[in-house]
Amino acid sequence: MKRGSLLSGKIWPLHVLFAAGVVVIWQLLVLHAGNEVLFPNLDSVGAALWDLTSSGKLHSAMLESLRLLFTGFTFAFVGAFFLGVIMGSSKAIGMALLPLMSFIYCVPLIALLPLLLMWFGFGFTGRMVVVAYSSFFPVLLNVYAGVRETPSDLVEVAQSIGLTGRLAQFRHVVLPSSVPFVMAGFRLGIGRAVVGMAIAEVFLRLGGIGALIVENGARFRTAYVIAAIVPLPLLGIALTKAAARFEQRVQYWRYTAVSE
Amino acid sequence: MVGLSKTFRWKKKGVDQELLAIDSLDLSISKGDFVTVIGPSGCGKTTLLRIVAGLIGYDSGEVRINGEVVTGPGQDRAVVFQSFGLFPWKTVLANTMLPLTVRSDVSSEEAEDSARLNLKKVGLSGFEDAHPHQLSGGMQQRVGLARALTADPDILLMDEPFGSIDAQTRLVMQEELLRIWSETRKTVMFVTHDLDEAVMLADRVAVLSPGPGKVQDELIVDLPRPRWEYDLRAHPRFAEIRATVWDLIRQDTVSLPPSAEDT
Numbered sequence: 166m167k168r169g170s171l172l173s174g175k176i177w178p179l180h181v182l183f184a185a186g187v188v189v190i191w192q193l194l195v196l197h198a199g200n201e202v203l204f205p206n207l208d209s210v211g212a213a214l215w216d217l218t219s220s221g222k223l224h225s226a227m228l229e230s231l232r233l234l235f236t237g238f239t240f241a242f243v244g245a246f247f248l249g250v251i252m253g254s255s256k257a258i259g260m261a262l263l264p265l266m267s268f269i270y271c272v273p274l275i276a277l278l279p280l281l282l283m284w285f286g287f288g289f290t291g292r293m294v295v296v297a298y299s300s301f302f303p304v305l306l307n308v309y310a311g312v313r314e315t316p317s318d319l320v321e322v323a324q325s326i327g328l329t330g331r332l333a334q335f336r337h338v339v340l341p342s343s344v345p346f347v348m349a350g351f352r353l354g355i356g357r358a359v360v361g362m363a364i365a366e367v368f369l370r371l372g373g374i375g376a377l378i379v380e381n382g383a384r385f386r387t388a389y390v391i392a393a394i395v396p397l398p399l400l401g402i403a404l405t406k407a408a409a410r411f412e413q414r415v416q417y418w419r420y421t422a423v424s425e
Numbered sequence: 426m427v428g429l430s431k432t433f434r435w436k437k438k439g440v441d442q443e444l445l446a447i448d449s450l451d452l453s454i455s456k457g458d459f460v461t462v463i464g465p466s467g468c469g470k471t472t473l474l475r476i477v478a479g480l481i482g483y484d485s486g487e488v489r490i491n492g493e494v495v496t497g498p499g500q501d502r503a504v505v506f507q508s509f510g511l512f513p514w515k516t517v518l519a520n521t522m523l524p525l526t527v528r529s530d531v532s533s534e535e536a537e538d539s540a541r542l543n544l545k546k547v548g549l550s551g552f553e554d555a556h557p558h559q560l561s562g563g564m565q566q567r568v569g570l571a572r573a574l575t576a577d578p579d580i581l582l583m584d585e586p587f588g589s590i591d592a593q594t595r596l597v598m599q600e601e602l603l604r605i606w607s608e609t610r611k612t613v614m615f616v617t618h619d620l621d622e623a624v625m626l627a628d629r630v631a632v633l634s635p636g637p638g639k640v641q642d643e644l645i646v647d648l649p650r651p652r653w654e655y656d657l658r659a660h661p662r663f664a665e666i667r668a669t670v671w672d673l674i675r676q677d678t679v680s681l682p683p684s685a686e687d688t
Contacts, residue, residue, distance in 0.1 A: 321480055322510035325498050326524040326576060333527070341514045 205388035213392035230373030237296025238358040245304035253312025270302040292365035299361030303353035311346025315339045348412035359401040446472045448637030459613045461627040469638030470616045503573035507585040509565045511557040518553035524576035543571040563594035583615040600653045632673045
């Protein structure tokens, strides 16, 4: 905690400087190109952002996207958690499923889109599946690792005080000791869910933020495209940060244990 | 209770297919006895303790406690582990209570009272809400000891409990263990590789031979108790017993290399 705040305190001015540099370079490009379609002036991006916000378009698009994001991610997280626990608890099942899981994990989402589209349609279900698919594996692999790396000495302690059933050991040892892994999976998964969400909204039926981007792009309103893109990474960063914060709170014993 | 003595008898304990860790070992411990088990590393002393704890099985022979054959862990035994075995996500109090929390016949108030009492006994009052990582090694093992006492077993099984604790703290903890033992009179089986520790704590020292573990010899430690009231190490009898045990262990340690070179 202390080290983290110290670090960000030092880096903060650098962030500002870097952002300022990007703005300057962008404005130079604007001047040089003199073309609002290729490089819109930041003024017009700001105006577009204001327009999208004040008209409520961004707001409703955001709500739609978030609904998709959270439904998809919830399904992915719950499913991946249970599968991870099962794979981690049984060596046979783990060994049997791991190659298959690695295989599916390595298929690029874009390549899988036509298939998902045919199976699940381009309605909410299809889009949700895309979000779930993109966030499923980081959660699964982390939960799997967490369950497998249960400290064996603590399992022994549990046995010695009479917790001999697997369910009891799961509750008292396996689950709490894998919390750091589960949280890491949550953090990585939600970041990927945002990417999946954008892809789903652009390549399946248009909707939410994705629709804003595509519709404005089709009309060459570049300022509006940029204004619609900006919330996406911000959303990703915010969610990841929030997850990391929550992660630290849940597993503070581990963080403090690791540092010095 | 008719069975005041426990008899441990078993033959051939196989680990890793071929390795005979403990071979036809006989050892009996009477109720209230403090027995230390010492031997060179790899003699199977920890294996022996884990078998008695019911954490691992054995191939032949029998382990009996109060006449009953051991088939697994039980409330009559509690283990103090070398690695402390504390749950890092639980507070000191929750760790200490744990043996009772998991029992359905003990209320949580009772469990907490007992845990607080035992934490006081090991000198950790005021640390109830700390987490294990905030404590030193010595303090962590005090929690380990308090947890074992909270289980209120007949037998304390201690597996090199002070092995990873610095020398000075170890001395203090040995003395504290003797005090606690004199108050509670639990039966103790204490595994160690520390010669001084083995002699100063025990009523009886069982010396294991290396390779497949066997009880090579048993020595009665007839030093007066309470032992913290005088300079134990200066006592001539201490030196005598220590020398005898050392002779036994040294023979084993020295006799090993030539046979290894022959092959």
